[in-house]
Each structure stands twice: as structure tokens, then as C-alpha cells.
Amino acid sequence: MPTDQLPIGTFSRITHLSQKALRLYDERGLLVPAARDICTGYRYYTYVQVERGIRIRHLLWLGFGLSEVEEILEARERGDAGAIREHIAERLAATEREVGRLHVIAEALQRQKQDPLNGELSMSITEPLIKDIPTQRVLSRREKGVYHEAIPRMIRELFTYVCPEDGRQPAARIAGPVMFICHDEEYRETDADIEVVIPITGPVTLDGGSVEVRTLPGGRFFSVLHTGPYPGVGKAYERLFTAMNERRLMLVGPSRELYLNDPDEVREEELLTEVQFPVQEIPPSP
Structure with missing residues (x-):
């Protein structure tokens, strides 16, 4: 293995992406290994790919789906800031709606806590x-x-x-x-x-x-x-x-x-x- 390549296990620890997820991203073309062992099929990544792996993990943490992650990374490669802003705006709006929904649930639970027998009937x-x-x-x-x-x-x-x-x-x-x-x-x-x-x-x-x-x-x-x-x-x-x-x-x-x-x-x-x-x-x- 060349010194500038990382085995999938090491790459997984660095990026906090599971090996199962990395195999899926390979199949989708989202994060393709730099090399593959001919005999074992074992995947190897470069240090340069660490940044892409961490960026993928961050976007997933923000709540984007894999298709959206692919579109955002493609837009980044094109230098299309407008497309990225549009994705972010849509995700932000969805997140704010979810925050509102959770706020309603929290208030309902508070009423239920104060009056366990009748709190849900407000x-x-x-x-x-x-x-x-x-x-x-x-x-x-x-x-x-x-x-x-x-x-x-x-x-x-x-x-x-x-x-x-x-x-x-x-x-x-x-x-x-x-x-x-x-x-x-x-x-x-x-x-x-x-x-x-x-x-x-x-x-x-x-x-x-x-x-x-x-x-x-x-x-x-x-x-x-x-x-x-x-x-x-x-x-x-x-x-x-x-x-x-x-x-x-x-x-x-x-x-x-x-x-x-x-x-x-x-x-x-x-x-x-x-x-x-x-x-x-x-x-x-x-």
C-alpha cells in the first residue's frame, strides 16, 4: 500500500463514516476509493479525500439526504454558490418547521405532565x-x-x-x-x-x-x-x-x-x- 493511501478502516475512523456507509457511497459514486486491491477488493483512500468524507458527514448531520449531498457537492465543484444557498434555504425552512412541531409536542407533554388524566384534552x-x-x-x-x-x-x-x-x-x-x-x-x-x-x-x-x-x-x-x-x-x-x-x-x-x-x-x-x-x-x- 502506498504511503499516501489510507485503508478503509483508518479512513472510517478519521471521517467518522462507517465502512458500510463508505461502501454505499462508493456504489453511488459519491466517494469512490482512490485504489482497490485486485485480489481482496479492499478499498484505499487518499488523505485528500478525507476533506470530502468529512464534508459528507457534516451535510448528513445537517439533515440533507444522500441525493441532496450529491447535488451540493456537484454544485461546489462547479462553483455554483446559488444552488448551494437554495439547498440550505430549503433545509433551514424544513428544520424550522420541525422545531415548531417539536415545540407543540413539548407544550402538549407539559400539559399532560401537569394534569396526567386530562392534560391532552385542552x-x-x-x-x-x-x-x-x-x-x-x-x-x-x-x-x-x-x-x-x-x-x-x-x-x-x-x-x-x-x-x-x-x-x-x-x-x-x-x-x-x-x-x-x-x-x-x-x-x-x-x-x-x-x-x-x-x-x-x-x-x-x-x-x-x-x-x-x-x-x-x-x-x-x-x-x-x-x-x-x-x-x-x-x-x-x-x-x-x-x-x-x-x-x-x-x-x-x-x-x-x-x-x-x-x-x-x-x-x-x-x-x-x-x-x-x-x-x-x-x-x-x-
Whole structure:
């Protein structure tokens, strides 16, 4: 072995990257050994590669995925600082959202600690009622993703069409609360089918992207109003399903969540979320 080369074990200790990880990075072309023993296949690295290995470990520690690490290192080789800043900005935004989520969990745990029997019930849910809701013209954005990441981002994107950042007065007007529409038949962690809509009136200019104007169907809806932090909205769903069973109603379309106030303007305990289920009566047995 040449004196300027490091066996994989030594390289692993220096960079704090496991040998299993180094083999994976070799296969992906992310960190390819400088040499390989013809007989044993044993990998060897150079001292120059230590810097790249440490940089990979640092980026992974910051929360970037391997594909993102590859893109960042490629951008670094091109001298593309703008691309790197974009990746960092996206990771920072995701981290801040996660910090916010953990803060909500910490507060919930504190309430639970203070009142172990009832601390999780710092919310209120109205009695379910039937509503006849008309069709609505809405600005819509639909994609697959993770709920807590996608919904706030999609809401911000839609608001750029009705509340331009440059202060211009838009032609379209908001005609109702922001809604999240769930198109999945089951809860999905990472690839949920998410649609966010804003009811509008007036003309709107679209840029040919994934935002569209469509007609949201009306109909008969079973509804409750939930007051409290968003993570507790599941209790509203539980209340609706229980009441539906009692009243012999069945779900006939995607559920909706209507956000009736702004989390930036009120405390979590004051957040208002209306949950709506499109329903019809279960036909009597023959």
C-alpha cells in the first residue's frame, strides 16, 4: 500500500463514516476509493479525500439526504454558490418547521405532565351537524407529500395569487377560508394525496404551473368545529365517525379541513378548524 493511501478502516475512523456507509457511497459514486486491491477488493483512500468524507458527514448531520449531498457537492465543484444557498434555504425552512412541531409536542407533554388524566384534552369540539354547502370556485394546488410540510407551503403558494408580495392589488378576492382536502382512503406518512384550495371570486392570472382554478363540488356535509392545536384535530374525526354510525350516515367523498383563523395571529389553544365529511344516509336493508 502506498504511503499516501489510507485503508478503509483508518479512513472510517478519521471521517467518522462507517465502512458500510463508505461502501454505499462508493456504489453511488459519491466517494469512490482512490485504489482497490485486485485480489481482496479492499478499498484505499487518499488523505485528500478525507476533506470530502468529512464534508459528507457534516451535510448528513445537517439533515440533507444522500441525493441532496450529491447535488451540493456537484454544485461546489462547479462553483455554483446559488444552488448551494437554495439547498440550505430549503433545509433551514424544513428544520424550522420541525422545531415548531417539536415545540407543540413539548407544550402538549407539559400539559399532560401537569394534569396526567386530562392534560391532552385542552380542546373543544362542537356537536356534529348537517350542512348543505353550495359549489365553490376555488384556487387549487394538489400534490403528494408529507402533511405538516406540504400544507403550509401550498397555502403560502396559493396566497401569492391573491396577496402578491409586491403589494399589487389582485383582481381575485378570497371568498372563504383555506381548505385542506384529503383524497386518500387511509393515512399516509410520506406520499399523501394533498389538495389545498382557497375559495375566490374574480379573475386570476395563472403561470401555467400546478395551480389551477376549479369548481369544488357542494352537497350535504356532516361537520364539527374543533378549537385547539392542530395535532388534536384527530379527535374531531373520531367524533364525526362515531356520530355518523349513530345516525346511519356514510362517507361519500374526500374529507375537508377548513382553517378559520391564522396560527400567526392567535394562540394554539384558540385555533379553529372545521372538519367536514360529505355524507349520505345508509340505505335500509332489504
